[in-house]
Amino acid sequence: MGTHVIKMPDIGEGIAEVELSQWHVKVGDLVVEDQVLADVMTDKAMVDIPSPVHGKVIALGGQPGEVMAVGSVLISIEVEGAGNLKESAAPAPVAAQEPPAAPKVEAVAESKPAAAAGPRPAPVCQGPMVAREADERPLASPAVRKHALDLGIQLRLVRGSGPAGRVLHEDLEAYLAQGQSNASAPAAAAYAQRHDEEQIQVIGMRRKIAQRMQDATQRAAHFSYVEEIDVTAIEELRAHLNEKHGTSRGKLTLLPFLVRALVVALRDFPQMNARYDDEAQVITRLGAVHVGVATQSDVGLMVPVVRHAEARSLWDSAAEISRLANAARNGKASRDELSGSTITLTSLGALGGIVSTPVLNLPEVAIVGVNKIVERPMVVKGQVVIRKMMNLSSSFDHRVVDGMDAALFIQAIRGLIEQPATLFVE
Structure with missing residues (x-):
């Protein structure tokens, strides 16, 4: 040996x-x-x-x-x-495998280790269920993790029959066959006292996020501006385009429209598409619009970058946003794909709340936050009508951006979204 x-x-x-x-x-x-x-x-x-x-x-x-x-x-x-x-x-x-709970990951084929000399653990399967520690990560491919997520199975409870205990698709089926897809430790009585504590070490991605957020709030002079936007017209346009071109070009979400609105608005507000080097006291305004799209993964917040958004169509932006989001959630985004943004767009989707106060992605000077869309009665030309409304909650670095300029910038985005034809008028 x-x-x-x-x-x-x-x-x-x-x-x-x-x-x-x-x-x-x-x-x-x-x-x-x-x-x-x-x-x-x-x-x-x-x-x-x-x-x-x-x-x-x-x-x-x-x-x-x-x-x-x-x-x-x-x-x-x-x-x-x-x-x-x-x-x-x-x-x-190589990029880290997808965390077990990450959504929207494309299935890939099960990988098999190449044959080679040396001890190889024999496949064993002594039953479909096994107890692992709560923080122990079972060995499984992204496809199996996605399959387990779709089935509602806690992967740590499944015994793996593959090499080194790798969990296979067959193991998930065996687990389901035993009627244990919802197995868990017995629940404590609803009103029983609890005295347990859990200490979680802040390491890895969580520590990097903590350091960046603390650095941003300490160094930048944050201020936020919130504006209400009527998205009825752009949602109707989005639905029409998806019905007409969704099959051939892919489905559009609201995000590529917002990226387009950023690109057009920045033509008149180039001071927002900038980086501030506070040590050298230099502001760099960029012609290229590299939009960071804040993406939640199981290991924390990541910001993959849609490069040269100014040169992309709606569908090109949509495809790139989807590709980068999957890569980030899958742990496969490269360092180049996670750096170099000039302005950031952040959204919590359906959980977007009414108002948020996003933290700047230094050294950028602006971040645009998207809140959830709600239907509300609004007065339009003297008539009460139901409209789809959404808030933009945006933050700026007051060392670089004046309050009036921030308000005018968001109002410009509002005008483009409420009159979506203007997004494409050159």
Whole structure:
């Protein structure tokens, strides 16, 4: 037997150290080639570290939350073969797999480890249900995770029969056949006292989000502006376009219309499409409109970037927004796709509430927040009619943007949305 030492790989772009976010294995586990060993967090994204070998884990090089230098020992694996110590960098890291609860992920084929020498855990299935720790992440492909989500199954309760205990589609079916799709620990009495506590370490993506939000609120002089918008006409246009072109070009949501409205409004308000370097005291206004679209994933808020929105049609924007959102939720967005925005659009969809106060995505100076659409009675030309109404809750950096300019900018967006034909008049 020999020992294969895997070192923290060079993730690129001059990164000298990364944060170890989560282990997917423990000492004593049997692993197979390409199995995900750990998640690490860079300044931009979470990435997976896969195993290059088959073997048994004999040592872990760090604890979750620890910052590790590139080239430091990540994990040691016992392998069959020569007894000489082998050292290597881990294979090129890949984007982290989709968290179990992430929605709207396209199904992909089940992947199988390549055959190779070394110990391989034998597939076992001693029953469809197994108890795992609440924070233990079962080994499964994105397709299986999506299937479990659709079926309402807690993946951690399902015994995996694949290599290294990987949960397969067949395991989900076996679990359902036992009538345990809703199995859970017995509920406590409704009025029983509780004295339990849970401490959650702030690491990985959550720590990066916390640092960025704290930095933004400390450095920028935030102020918010809220305006009510009648979206009846643009919703009618959207429904018409979807009925006519939805099958051939794809369905449109409201977001690509808002992206288009940003592009047109920024022609008259270039100071909003800017970055502020407060250390150098320099404001950089950009001609290119790179729209960050805030996207919630199971590991936290991510902001993939629709580049050159000024050159995209409605359907092009819609396709790019969908692609980036899926990549972010799937943990597959690259560092380039998560950086370089010039203005950000944030929306909580149907949960958008009435008003919000979004935090700036520094070094940007403006963020436009979308609230939910509600039907309300409104007075139009002296008549009470039912209209679809929505608020825009937007925030600005008062060090760069004056209040009057912010109000005029949002009013310009309002005019474009309420008269949607003006979005396309050149």
